[in-house]
Amino acid sequence: MRIPLHETLTDEEGLLLKTARSVARVFGRSYWLEKWRRREPPDELWEEMRRQGLTGVGVPERYGGSGFGLRGAVLTQEALALEGLPVLQFLVTHFSRHIVLSAGTEEQIRRFVTPTCTEGRRMSFALTEPEAGSNTWRISTLARRDGDGYVITGQKVFISGARESDYMLLVARTKRYDEVGDKRYGISLFVLETSDPGIRMEPLDIDMKGPEWQYAVYLDSVRASSDQLIGREGEGYRTLFEGLNVERLMIAAISVGLGDFALSKAVEYAKTRRVFDVPIGSHQGLQFPMARAFAHLEAARSMVYAAAALHDRSGKGLELANAAKLLASEAGLEALDVAMQAFGGYAFELGTDLITLYPILRLFKTAPVTNELILGYIGTHVLGLPKSY
Ligand SMILES: Cc1cc2nc3c(=O)[nH]c(=O)nc-3n(C[C@H](O)[C@H](O)[C@H](O)COP(=O)(O)OP(=O)(O)OC[C@H]3O[C@@H](n4cnc5c(N)ncnc54)[C@H](O)[C@@H]3O)c2cc1C
Structure with missing residues (x-):
């Protein structure tokens, strides 16, 4: 079906859309459904996206990305979906690393963002908690100062691709809800390595009819150094x-x-x-x-x-x-x-x-x-x- 709005894209954007669609077409819905039935993550697709520079779309070239900004990331995501591939991993990785790009130091960007472009690393995003629900301010996962780092304890739910990811952008409180006057304060952002000791994941019984899954994530005294804190402590909102x-x-x-x-x-x-x-x-x-x-x-x-x-x-x-x-x-x-x-x-x-x-x-x-x-x-x-x- 022709999509007239695609005729408003620049030549470069049009080429990006075409490239992403042709990568998706090689795999197609049959691949996606087969992977879901076999309960295997779509690693081959992700690797091909990396080879074609698609995992780096939306990240500036100086950090190993392919440029294009958010419009490019959105077009890549749309192109995959147009071929029947709703790739949540790209979405979650991209917006999580966007947070690191916005507030992280040069060193943090090179450590956590660059590998998502060049090495096919993935990042999940852990905000939702069973008790807080849509009320983000009510999260209770706590990152307590300990020496020059933090010790983090709490629970997250519905975390897409947590087990398949290398990094996790975690939203926690460094001050409890009832310790702050303004409820927005005390929210802090961390990048954890999913292999860090103290992190446990349990798959949830959710069926999206695709090869990407959600997990409950338990954090039991997980240690994070201060160079894993993104932006200023307590001002992550x-x-x-x-x-x-x-x-x-x-x-x-x-x-x-x-x-x-x-x-x-x-x-x-x-x-x-x-x-x-x-x-x-x-x-x-x-x-x-x-x-x-x-x-x-x-x-x-x-x-x-x-x-x-x-x-x-x-x-x-x-x-x-x-x-x-x-x-x-x-x-x-x-x-x-x-x-x-x-x-x-x-x-x-x-x-x-x-x-x-x-x-x-x-x-x-x-x-x-x-x-x-x-x-x-x-x-x-x-x-x-x-x-x-
Ligand atoms: C497949 C899947 C993938 C997900 N992936 C992630 C992920 O990767 N990372 C992550 O952090 N989270 C993830 N989530 C969680 C998702 O973001 C939450 O489920 C969603 O934000 C809603 O929160 P809740 O489920 O706690 O619903 P609740 O907050 O309990 O809301 C229940 C209902 O009440 C309504 N409601 C609540 N308050 C109000 C109000 N003030 N006015 C009107 N209506 C209201 C809501 O709109 C909703 O309809 C995922 C969820 C699913 C199902």
Whole structure:
């Protein structure tokens, strides 16, 4: 299916999109589903991405990356999804290292970011805790000062790719919630090596119908030196929120890419499947929802591109990134729903590979931040309405 908005890309961006799509096409959905069934991580895909310079997209060349900024990272993520590969590892690695790029020292960037570009290292992101939920300020994982380093104890949940990662960007408190006047203070960011003593991971029983998994992570007196602290102690919230902005756009890019993947399948099917003597695509009851889904995908995509461009230019754009994530998560799911309707009963066969897209597309209404929290942000911070919580 042609995506007219791609015609607005620069020549370089267009080439990046083409390269990432052709890498993804070599592997394709059959590889992704086979890896899921065998419960193996998609290491071959990651290695090919590294060989083609794709793991370094979004990181400046001077640190071993391939440049392109957030727009490039978003395009890479979208290109993979357009071929049916919603690669969470790229998203999580990229926005976690973005936090290190924003607030880390030169030495930290070379130590933790460069290997993610050149050596295929991966980084996971550990924020969510069972008790705190969406209320980030309420996290209780504690990093206590000890000599010139820290001792960290706590628990995280839903951490994507934790076991498959080399590093973990950990959000902890260096001051407890009830010790600070302003709840934002006391949040600190660390990069841990996932092999550090005291870190234990347990796979969760979550089925995204893909070869990437979530873990509960237990931290029991994990030692971190002060050169693993990113930015200033207790002031991590600023950098964290900027990083989450990046995460929202990367998620939005998967959503529109995968939405198109689903819609394209349905469009091809609707041209050939004949019921009542004509192709089902000629029935407006099916054609119009497809056309509407297409328009919604393009609208969400254009907002993702614009928000990424704004972020690259000014480091700002939380309002747009939130709106883009909201619209993209809805548009992706709408496209899948319309596609499933076109396939009739066959949509429910595993082999059609549509029902298999549902968990991941539905996830984006909930993670990395729920759409209710996004609406709350827009309502209070953008529109200036009173806060309800
Ligand atoms: C597959 C998967 C992968 C994930 N990967 C990661 C990861 O890599 N790293 C990580 O740190 N986390 C990860 N998460 C966690 C994810 O970010 C959280 O699940 C999400 O932020 C919601 O938190 P919660 O599940 O605790 O829901 P809760 O906070 O308990 O919310 C439950 C419901 O209540 C609603 N609600 C809560 N407060 C309000 C309010 N004030 N107004 C209106 N509605 C409200 C929410 O919108 C939601 O619908 C992942 C989750 C999943 C399922």
